[in-house]
Amino acid sequence: MAMITGEVLIGGGASSGGAPGIRATNPKTGALLEPIFTFADEADVDRAARLAWDAFDSFRDSDLEIRARFLEGVAAAIEGLGETLIDRAEAETGLSRRRLTIERNRTTNQLRLFAEVVRAGEWLDLRIDPPLPDRAPFPRPDLRLRQIGVGPVAVFGASNFPLAFSVAGGDTAAAFAAGCPVIVKGHPAHPGTGELVGHAIQAAVADAGLPAGVFALLNGAVDTGTALVRHPMIKSVGFTGSRGAGLALMAIAAARPEPIPVHAEMSSINPVFILPVALRERTEQIARSFVDSMALDGGQYCTNPGLVYAVAGPDLEAFLSHVEAALALKHAEAMLTPGIHQAFDRGVGALASHPDVQILARGLDGDDANATAPAIFLTDAARFEADEALGHEVFGASSLIVRCETIDAMLEAAERMEGQLTATLQLDAGDIAEARRLLPVLERRVGRILANGWPTGVEVSHAMVHGGPYPATADSRFTSVGTLSIRRFLRPVSYQNLPQELLPAVLRDDALPRLVDGVRQG
Amino acid sequence: MAMITGEVLIGGGASSGGAPGIRATNPKTGALLEPIFTFADEADVDRAARLAWDAFDSFRDSDLEIRARFLEGVAAAIEGLGETLIDRAEAETGLSRRRLTIERNRTTNQLRLFAEVVRAGEWLDLRIDPPLPDRAPFPRPDLRLRQIGVGPVAVFGASNFPLAFSVAGGDTAAAFAAGCPVIVKGHPAHPGTGELVGHAIQAAVADAGLPAGVFALLNGAVDTGTALVRHPMIKSVGFTGSRGAGLALMAIAAARPEPIPVHAEMSSINPVFILPVALRERTEQIARSFVDSMALDGGQYCTNPGLVYAVAGPDLEAFLSHVEAALALKHAEAMLTPGIHQAFDRGVGALASHPDVQILARGLDGDDANATAPAIFLTDAARFEADEALGHEVFGASSLIVRCETIDAMLEAAERMEGQLTATLQLDAGDIAEARRLLPVLERRVGRILANGWPTGVEVSHAMVHGGPYPATADSRFTSVGTLSIRRFLRPVSYQNLPQELLPAVLRDDALPRLVDGVRQG
Incomplete structure (x- = not known):
């Protein structure tokens, strides 16, 4: 039986964090729920970020099949929580069991869809320009491009989707699919739900044989989130929430010595x-x-x-x-x-x-x-x-x-x-x-x-865009729902005349779809 | 014979702008070159931006073949300038004729490569998720996605590539290919070269029957560039230059009521x-x-x-x-x-x-x-x-x-x-x-x-990345050279259950490559 301890989850384990923090509230009754969730302090943030950074190279280099199975493992582990998860989410959010059950299915379907995305390899955007040694005035070198993860991602979940936009929600699934470790700043509206899901992810990380640093869950107040976004080893931020909070995170990220993107989905009146x-x-x-x-x-x-x-x-x-x-x-x-x-x-x-x-x-x-x-x-x-x-x-x-x-x-x-x-x-x-x-x-x-429909109900699929010009989001060129959302956490790297034995495996073999001299193959 | 008048180029014509501005310098001799280039004032910036905005819908909706031929028309018009262009560029930059001739070919090849990109349609990222009317608990709607241009783009060219990274350089070619009007802030190091190329673009715009607002060239001081980046109808910025100038533009863009991305390629010691x-x-x-x-x-x-x-x-x-x-x-x-x-x-x-x-x-x-x-x-x-x-x-x-x-x-x-x-x-x-x-x-x-090569010499091809983490560029997820650079100026839009007659043509027919339910076709 999954236990909720109120601890912070770092490095595959749980620890007591800094000061005692909050208890969740049952919004239907106003009653406070057990236990007390401890807040991560700056040392916890630093430890989680360093572990994520150390895990990054091996995680992003992991075999695509292993990464896909890991995502499926997260889905299965969430399902393994059974009604315990729905019970806690109901108590913390006041949302109906029917809605929460649908949302859980959406969450696990989303993880499994990203597993398919990882395997299909379109996201790698492989491009090969073969060398033209005889071209004048200069020969063309051998050029090969792939996308890699940007680095550890900080995820700030939403109050209104305690499963699908939270600890193992769309941001986390897309970042994992891209090969990025994830540190979730837990939402105070559903900390117990978050912790249950956090344990499920930790179990899936261990099962997949991945480094424990690929995931952490930190509860905390505003300063915890600020420390996380400021940490030099965090390279991107996913956020869903109010315009005020989104703008604050954008300002923090822009003021870093190395500015980083904040994917803030903020406000819309549709x-x-x-x-x-x-x-x-x-x-x-x-x-x-x-x-x-x-x-x-x-x-x-x-x-x-x-x-x-x-x-x-x-x-x-x-x-x-x-x-x-x-x-x-x-x-x-x-x-x-x-x-x-x-x-x-x-x-x-x-x-x-x-x-x-x-x-x-x-x-x-x-x-x-x-x-x-x-x-x-x-x-x-x-x-x-x-x-x-x-x-x-x-x-x-x-x-x-x-x-x-x-x-x-x-x-x-x-x-x-x-x-x-x-x-x-x-x-x-x-x-x-x-x-x-x-x-x-x-x-x-x-x-x-x-x-002739209504905008509520956001399909998680290939052709979905859940994004839009400011202030709906921080950057209209990305979506936070659907398979295209992986692109937020990827950047291209080009390899010029690299010896075969140094090339990434995905650029060596020809199993995956790719553009060769601009023409699609595979 | 192409004439250099020193005027600002807006709306298919030339006008005298605001105050007299600068003359170019021959760096080899220190001699000042004729004529005086007038500086665009705030009214010029506003007029250029409004014309660009008004041109945007019809330009982005233009037939792909027309847009491709327009890019080829720009290339041909630049070639049509013949030695006049090389003469002026040599006088203004001190670069060798050999180097400038190679750079001109690179520039026209780049425009023609983007014409091919426009025709091939990969950049549209077409995705179709067919409806699943019988799915439980909710049917899946018909969802179709395409990429569209972000809007008018301000381009700040580089001193060191008076052709390939300037008025009709990589940023302009990529923005045009994406269906975005372009307003170039002319580089003061080569204003005459810039004007010659600007006339070539104006001629190509007219030949293609496109609205004249798709292109403008403004010379000016810092305040002209600032006014341009601040203008609400400008939606993205391409910049190549120093870290100081790049950071200044990023700060201006971030402080707008509607922040916009700045693609600044700033500094690198390679x-x-x-x-x-x-x-x-x-x-x-x-x-x-x-x-x-x-x-x-x-x-x-x-x-x-x-x-x-x-x-x-x-x-x-x-x-x-x-x-x-x-x-x-x-x-x-x-x-x-x-x-x-x-x-x-x-x-x-x-x-x-x-x-x-x-x-x-x-x-x-x-x-x-x-x-x-x-x-x-x-x-x-x-x-x-x-x-x-x-x-x-x-x-x-x-x-x-x-x-x-x-x-x-x-x-x-x-x-x-x-x-x-x-x-x-x-x-x-x-x-x-x-x-x-x-x-x-x-x-x-x-x-x-x-x-086993040297980093100078940047191939313009599909697998090139000319980008990198900060401070090399403002956003490591993009490249400013190569066909992938079009992605800087695109954003996805999803269409749900739209009647066939309202769907964009590229999403109606099945001539172009697309993902159908996640599987590539065409």
């Missing part, structure tokens, strides 16, 4: 554009599915549809009535932490008291602690544009509907919006011409464009 | 490790080829071998004698600008007067202005480690040889070195075991590893 024919033809269906999406799991998704644009008129009025009716049936749900709940109350309160915003609809109160009824607000395009704050994310079940006088006003609003993870089009066949006008505007501002 | 057997067996050949490489074109290459490690002993003493003899035959050459020459004199002077550094060899003085005899210095590993400044780049024909007591001391030195563009191994068959120990250390610190 605008939805309901085009006129769809609004008319599917008024109620769109209203109901919108409310279902915005209120799902307390609205605690980074892809929550927080902003809806539609053109004024009787169809919109009917839509608003349906929204009101649908929201009236939604209960408040306990939010992930008291702090998140307080921030939600502040955000909803600010909208409710805003002179240019109208409260369109509220859901029902609930019995849990840390729960506030979901809320949908209404404003118009001119008022929305006049106050930048109306475009800021309110994390939780809160959305703002923006009434546009004309479709052109909707297009202008799209041109002015900040970078987003997603944009959604609700459209019917008669809306295609307007959608075609919107599309290039959205492409410039978001990472994923959806039609 | 360490060479001469392993013991090679040192013994090829003493004179390595010494002579080293001196040829370090003194080539006044040593004004970012891949100049500025640092040489070798193990103490009689072989090294013989090597030093050969180096001394070889350098004694090398003449001083006019450097690119008086400023670069002064900086070289300062750098060489600091080494010459350093208490822990010995002057090993000097070349001959020359007749040109702005020329100082090349210099090679000697120190030992402990002294080198004791003063970080000894590891800083001296741009020009200056190198430092570091004598290591043992091969282990050489390895330790490698572990401590900063990020570099390249590292070179001089090795024979008997050195393989030592090289194997060095290799992982070098992989962590450099972008390209060479055996």
